[in-house]
Amino acid sequence: MAFWLIKSEPLAYSWSEMIKDRRAPWDGVRNYQASNNMRSMKCGDYAFFYHSNKGMEIVGIVKVVKEYYPDHTDTSGRFGMVDFQKVKSVKNPVSLKSIKANPALSNIALVRQSRLSVMPIRDREWEIILEMADTQL
DNA sequence: GCCAACGTTGGC
């Protein structure tokens, strides 16, 4: 099983909307690296749900429930998407600030590649962040 | 609101 992190601007699609919808297709990604990361996702993989711009913190956990398929909102046919299902809110949201302050997380893509919206998370990083979030899967 | 980082586009 693999772990990921997905970003969403709360003004565009917030965690509270994700909770309400329970399940959401992750359309609208128009970046090859992000799209390729989604292509690698398997059903059952987990992802942190991160609020970019406003909030700048990990607020929840989702899991992949449908693997990569074409993004119908992309008329060029180049990009795909997966479907996520809400798993749970984290007990303590983990801020970008606290992630940056943790030396064990200094290689995380969230820090190194700030514009990437879908990224892999290493097993160890996943565990550390879960601990910071005071949350268990 | 600014700007750094980075991706894309299009002229040559």
Next chain:
DNA sequence: GCCAACGTTGGC
């Protein structure tokens, strides 16, 4: 195939 111009993301 290079690179200037331009657009977008997202932290600050």
